[in-house]
Amino acid sequence: MKKYENSVKAYENLAGASDIEPPYPPVTMAGLVGLFEITFEQAWKMMKELLSYHGYSESATGSPRTVIKTAFSAGMISDEQAWLDLLGDRNNVAHSYNEKIAGSIIQNTRKTYISLFKKLRTEVENNWLV
Secondary structure, three states, X not given: OHHHHHHHHHHHHHHHHOOOOOOOXXXXXXXXXXXXXXXXXXXXXXXXXXXXXXXXXXXXXXXXXHHHHHHHHHOOOOOHHHHHHXXXXXXXXXXXXXXXXXXXXXXXXXXXXXXXXXXXXXXXHHHOOO
């Protein structure tokens, strides 16, 4: 499944970059925020495809928020609020030229989001792949 493979590769790239320690030069900040955004985009699109395949029709044409809520209801993810927070940070990526916003996204990614992506990968591998 291509969306799964894309999601895994994006996650691996992000996880590999998480070892980079602050202070971050602007180019590094932009790269880390970009990896976060790519990983989120690939993850929610994978969730959408798998949910639709498994008969969750509400996610078929849904927004990322709808897909997250459906994934939580279906048991694909276990922390709906953390994923909604992740979505909020993804929506702030457009403002990541602001050092505080970029720093916050990077900190949240290192502290919380990488583990959410890892849990999603494990759940999908164990229970959702066909």
